Amino acid sequence: MLLLMPAFASDFVIFQIMGWTFILGIIALSLMFLAGYGGMVSLVQMSVAGVAGYMIAICGDSAIETISQGWPWYIAIPLALIIAVAAGTAVGWLAVRTEGIYTIMITLAIASAFFYFARQNYVIFNGFSGFNGVLPPELFGVDWRAPGAFYYLTLFWATAGYLxxxxxxxxxxxLALQGVRDNPRRMAALGFNVTAHRVAAYSFAALLAGIGGILLTWQSAQISPGTAGIGPVIDILVIAVIGGLRHPIGPFIGAFIYVLLKTFALDALVAVGLGGERFQLLIGVGFVLIVFFSPDGVLGLWEKVRQNRGRDLVRDPSGEAR
Structure with a gap:
């Protein structure tokens, strides 16, 4: 069905709704990989995506010609991903030496530092304004920012990341990473390098976040400090948790719910006179409710519904379970 969506959906749906869903899903997928399989909750994934977005603007073309280097795509894109992976690996090298709340705090501190550094640096990051006019290259004669082409581009990378x-x-x-998550001491006793596995997980997660960051920059045709601000950093955590951290499809479910709320609930709140600033309150209430009823997110709720239906099917007419 996703392959055929451009045939019957509007440009707004396939570019803004679905394209944005796939992009946020990829970035949240990087967090899901670290948290779900590695037991490491990182709040720096959106910042890593921001690094990739900035690098594609600096190394490639943008409207800020005094900073952008204008290098060809086959240099700019790999270089942006390499720098993003290096940044994510460096963060991982620091973060894996902590556990629990301390991991969350150190990654949040690094994300905050990147936001303020990008906003105050005008030589490299162009300060508060950032970069605009950042467009994908026209390969094979295709305008990859056209709604249909961009939809398939994001769908491809979302599918690739998921698989x-x-x-x-x-x-x-x-499997070794999940063993490290469950019992690091036993895995170390078996001869596994616990620190190396955790840092490698951060590197792979940084690659996913970097791909999402480049696509996000191309979609909006701009990158600024606000793209990787504290709000978006927390949003990625909310998306991953709402969807569910047990399976790679969870981040995409959470991203779809978030995009729908961000797109339509904001207008609805303004229409009833509650103001657009109440949107974050709506997201927060929804987050609390979902986590309260199902710590595993929407996937957990669905699993509970399936289990309840299964119990009903095995009951005999007297109402007692067989």
Missing amino acids: AVLYLSRAPFG
């Missing part, structure tokens, strides 16, 4: 995480979760590295 990569699904494969890694069943590969020896993923």
Whole structure:
């Protein structure tokens, strides 16, 4: 159905709703990989995406010609991803030496530092204004920012990220990472390098976030400090948790719910006179309710519904379970 959506959906739906869903889903997928399989809740994933977005603007073309280097795409894109992965690896090297709330705090501190540094630096990041006019290259004669082309571009990378995480979760590295999550001392006693596995997980998650950051920059044709501000950093955590951290499809479910609320609930709140600033309150209330009834997010709620239906099917007419 997703492959055929451009045939019957409007440009707004396939570009803004679905394109944005796939992009946020990719970035949240990087958090899901770290938290779900590695037991490491990182709040720096949106910042890593921001690094990739800034690098594609600095190394490639933008309207800020005094800073952008204008290098060809086959140099700019790999370089942006390499720098994003290096940044994510460096953060991971620091964060894996902490646990629990301390991991959350150190990654949040790094995300905050990047936001303020980007906003105050005009030589490299162009300060508060950032970069605009950042467009994807026209490869094979295709305008990749056209709604249909961009939809398939984001769908491709969302599918690739989903399959990569699904494969890694069943590969020896993923199984070892889950073992490290459950019992790091036992895995170390068995000869596994716990720190190396955790840092490698951060590197792979940074690659996913970097891809999402480039796509996000191309979609909006701009990158600024606000793209990787504290609000978006927390939003990625909310998206991942609402969707569910147990399966790679969860971040995309959470992203779809978030995009729908962000797109339509904001206008509805303004229409009834509650003001657009109440949107974050709405997101927060929804987050609390979902986590209260199901710590595993929407996927957990769905699993509960399936289990309840299964119990009803095995009951005999007297109402007693067989």
